[in-house]
Amino acid sequence: MNVLKLFISFLKIGAFSFGGGYAMLPLIRKEIIDVHGWLTTKEFIDILAVVEMTPGPVAINSATFLGYKVAGILGSVAATIAVVLPSIVIILSIAHFLSKVKDSPYITWAFTGIRPVVLGLIASASITVAKDAVIDIKSLILMVILFYLTSFKKLHPILTIVIAGTVGAFIF
Template identity: 85%
Template structure:
């Protein structure tokens, strides 16, 4: 496994993702599973479960865990640095030119156009994960109930994760 390839893969993911970690998931899946075949879809879903339960940003946690899975400690470092480097560079550039950017209607229009793309990427990632995570009627019902509790009853996500784990122990 070439650590440089892993770094470049996550550098691309970090450079071309807008909207945070969830928006990166389809790019991560495409790069690690489809392009390189470094992990399977099942491994990807299992790692996402760990990433969701781990404190910190989804993008960094994903890069760290997936990098470790693919290339050990050095893979973890390479993936994490690769995914955050574009954001750091962009933030430094924006901070330098902030006074020129903040009043530009073009910048406002660009971000207005990017918002629906972010939603589309998150939806795409959700549907991709759902195809492999919903394995039977029990998992579908569990997903629907937990979606309802999280979205409409505003149950805390940590409680939902714990609840899902306990229910999973009993029904599987």
């Protein structure tokens, strides 16, 4: 039964998320933690850490790891297929009709309207994860320093992860 619930949950997430994996995180968190209670917030954050370090799209990696955690290999397969299925259907449909609507101002307006929503979803995911991940003053200071180095000093994200893991191993 969990496999079917996983499939339906990730099908909804895939169908109603725009902007990629990070924009999906608030929906994934709500479904996995709030609606179904399959994971705790700590487990979710731990899986996100693995997802972000693993090569590949965040949405697919999230579905794969979370599906496995909830229902094993079958859950992993179901969640992964479900999260990409709406995109595949939409892309095939758009490709079919693209030549007819590509210059339509309505299409341009729709995507212009979606952009701020995507930014809002990504910001929401960042704030939600930060609230759950910042557990004390040390983690807050580490987050602020690494945010500054990544955002303003253009430190490579992989190096940021390595630094965070190394510092975290010593101070926690």
